[in-house]
Amino acid sequence: MSAVTRDMLMAYVDGQLDAADRPAVEAHLAANPEVAAEVLLWQRQSNALRALFAPAGSEPVPARLRAHRIAAATGSRRMRSWRWAAAAVVLVGLGLGGGWFARPLLNGAPAASASLIADAVNAHTVFVAENRHAVEVPATDQDHLVTWLSNRLSTPLDTPDLSAEGFTLVGGRLLPGEPNAGGRAAQLMYENAAKDRVTVYVTAALPDRAPAYQFANAGGAEAFYWANARITCTVVGTLPEAQMKTVSQAVYRQMTEGDVTAGPPYRG
Amino acid sequence: MTDFLDQVETCVPALRRYARALTRNIDLADDLVQDCLERAISRRALFRPTGPVRAWLFTILLNLYRNSLRSSHRRGQTVDIDTIPEPSTPATQPGHIALAEMARAIETLPLDQKEALLLIALEGLSYSEAATILGIPQGTLMSRLGRARAALRVATGNSAEPHLRTVK
Structure with missing residues (x-):
């Protein structure tokens, strides 16, 4: 013992x-x-x-102490820092050579265009579903629409004519936008006889004023984005790809008339 | 990954209990647990899946608590008024321990003794797991427990009883 x-x-x-x-x-x-x-x-x-x-x-565990929730939050924080890293890569890529923006969105790194496209697709999804409130200013008041949106975006904006593609203007609205693209965005809505709707999302130019082009498929919608020294523009719709391209090209042609390498004319 | 999170989640009630006993403040304790979980989840790649998740979490929690004490010594400590027990009359029965008395007594313990005693007496961990969490040999753990229990005995007014002879 x-x-x-x-x-x-x-x-x-x-x-x-x-x-x-x-x-x-x-x-x-x-x-x-x-x-x-x-x-x-x-x-x-x-x-x-x-x-x-x-x-x-034995007390009930508050939501902020749920492991799965914390994991989701740290995951998105990591994603954000990853995006910053990716943005840096983009800048380096721009320095090394042009043409980066011609790369397809899903293949390339996130950039200002990615958030603009995302905003455009979101706005499209929200407002094409509306009937009575699809637009803020109807096409019947087109002159006012053009003046108003041009003033708010501080950039001359005309509504493209898509009648050749079978679409007529429903109207437009002003939306909050990306801070680095003027903080405001204009959305123009078009509709064809089959009630298919296409939206055109326009903001003032990004600070770099660099030309850029992207096709993207996001959330079931097709988006065609371009940027120049005056504006950024994203055409969004759920039409078949060929038809989306035809409409996008018509919008692009009409909105890039004139010298798009110059900045917006002085507006008093 | 989901397994890991599920394991972490089952430890949360114990972590909260332990943190509450350490800090005596609901909000500080839950902040501590939240910091601990965030750190553990963001560093899960560093975790060796062979060891118990629980010991790892307690180690992180204790490190965070010690760090927070170090910085709060400079700022001055805050104590939740609700956690300060009402003054109580001394225990009338020999050997009886009033809860309020114990609540005050545990505060008087040096941190290393308090950490050790709570892991064993409150959390019911094995000596070897507690020693792992604290990063000390089991012999050191036992002597901390012995000193903690002797100090609590004095602090709860039971020092008049004959002292235990040291037995080898």
Whole structure:
């Protein structure tokens, strides 16, 4: 029989005593009342600690302490920092050679165009579903629409004529936009006889004023994006790809007439 | 990945309990647990899947707590008024421990003793797991536990009883 040590007595209290040592400890306690009193006190200490703090472990866990939620949040934070890294790569790529923006969106790195396209597709999805409130200013008030949107975007804006492609202007609206593209965006909506709708999302030029072109497929919609020294423009629709291209080219042709390498003319 | 998160999630109640006992403040404790979870989840690649997730989480939590104490010593500590127990009359029964008394007594323990005692007495961890969490040999853990229990005995007014002879 081994001598009973303080560690064995604590192990007895903590329920971690080897079964083989148990008889020795119990005999020791029976023979030494002052030791038994000390051990009883340790047990009461543990009971008091559990009585004080154990309830905290049974409270419902608040949402901010859900592991899956935290994982989702850190994942998106990582994604954001990845995007910054990707943006840096884009800048380096621009420095090394042009033509980067000609690369397809899904293949290339995220850039200002990606958020503009995303905004355009979102706005398209939201407002083509509307009937009575599809537009803010109807096509019947086209002159006002053109003046208003041109003023708000601080860039001359004309509504392309898509009648050759079977589309007529429904109207337009002003939307909040990307801060680096003037903070505002104009959305023009067109509709054909089959009630298919196409939207044209226009913002002021990006700070770099660099020409860019992209086709993208996002959320089931086709988007054709381009940028020049005056504007960025994204044509969004759910038409078959060939028809989307025809419409996009018509919009592009009409909106890039004149010298698009120059900035917007001075507006008083 | 999902397995890992599920394992982490099952540890959250224990982490909250332990953090509450350390900090005695609901908000500070949950902030501590949140920091711990964020750190663990963002560094899960560093985690060796062979070891227990629970020990790893407790180690992170303790490191964060120690760091926060170091910085709050400069700022001055804040204690939630609700967690300060009402003053109580001394225990009348020998050996009786009033909860409020214990709540105050645990505050008087040095941090290394408090950490160790709460891992064993509150969390019910094995000596070897607690020693791993604290990064100390098991013998050191046992002596911290012994000192913590002796100090609590004094702090809860039970020092009049005959002191345990040191037995080898």
